[in-house]
Amino acid sequence: MSKKNNDFFVQKKDWSEVKDKLLACYLKPYITKILCTNKPIIYVDCFAGQGMFDDGKAGSPIIALDIIEQCKNITTISNPNIYAYFIELNHFQRLKENIARYPYANISIGKYENNIRDILLNKQGCNVFLYLDPYGIKGLKWSLFDSFAQMNFNTIELLINMNSFGFIREACRVFDIKFKEEFIFEDLIEYETTTLDNSTKSIDELNEIAGGIYWQPIIQEMKSGFINGYKAEERFMEEYCKNMSRQYKYVLNMPIRIKQGQHPKYRLVHVTNHPEGCILMANNICKRWEAMREIQNGGQMLLFDEDYENNTIDDQIINKFAYEYFSGTSNVKKLSEAQAGFYVKYGPICSLNKINDALKRFEKNHQIEILRNPSYTKTGKVTTFMTEGKGRTVSIRWLK
Ligand SMILES: C[S@@+](CC[C@H](N)C(=O)[O-])C[C@H]1O[C@@H](n2cnc3c(N)ncnc32)[C@H](O)[C@@H]1O
Known part of the structure; x- marks a missing residue:
């Protein structure tokens, strides 16, 4: 494990705050609404982390568990069935300690790729929510996303933190191109140092993450100098979401910036098969975005609203x-x-x-x-x- 990796949980950084706020502001209305289906909720944090950062700030597991508790306390549904699972490869010991006060939380030790099928086995008819927050891109296997869509759940939602620039950087390595926008990663601490090279195996790995070969012409265009890394990332994500929409009807592609006017650091992708989930997510993102913009502006008024892409949006x-x-x-x-x-x-x-x-x-x-x-x-x-x-x-x- 590199020094960088160990640093991740020392102090909660701005962009971890942003990610967790988006998760938190969505989960509460999601659980409240979906409990009305009277079908069990299966919540899985697929890359759970330690549960809590060393500075005492809550990580995604504690955030989710607190929200589950709150929802259970306020719901009028009798016997709300909410099951929470946390998969963690490295920090499972700390995770166990940090979430010990929630006895119903299930911890799976090991890789998400190896555990998720077992967790979802026999969960047909349930409402499934998967939160995927890996460091890099390697865990995000397309074939798994494909298989979830076939599992006959009552509803299924995936919230994915997609390190899309990580994908472009790997793809450049595979195609022997220099990735010029390396500074993007300066404050984006990543876990896995790459093992990808220009071998066929590496290309296959990227095909499996992307769910196809559509990314290759995009990188070729970069190689020819027609587009830069930002454009390549945008194009890749457009295609990635289009690909997702073959399995999931509603796909939201949300670039995440830490400061106003910045290029995105990564993308949050929300996919679901039911329209209410999509509406709830989009509406919450808008509200959250307005709140975050206020923080970024130091409370100064803007003449026009801006959307999550920093585009001016007026009525x-x-x-x-x-x-x-x-x-x-x-x-x-x-x-x-x-x-x-x-x-x-x-x-x-x-x-x-x-x-x-x-x-x-x-x-x-x-x-x-x-x-x-x-x-x-x-x-x-x-x-x-x-x-x-x-x-x-x-x-x-x-x-x-
Ligand atoms: C970005 S961190 C998650 C942070 C967490 N969402 C939070 O808010 O506290 C990613 C976590 O995934 C774990 N991890 C890495 N590869 C994994 C894999 N294949 N399966 C499950 N966990 C993995 C890492 O040890 C790390 O704790």
């Missing part, structure tokens, strides 16, 4: 995108599917309220029909709700 742009997207829904479509589809296409650029505001404007202008069931309240008024569940359904259809 006019949201309206333009909303028109572009919803005017394509000439068939009746479930509202949640349409909202999730919007986020998949444009990314988590605005809160759900803003999407709904645009839809209501279209409704008022007779451009869209919003079909609500029930369509009248008990007192005979026309209903205006925009959320489904508890006996309510909402569908939309573009009219002109």
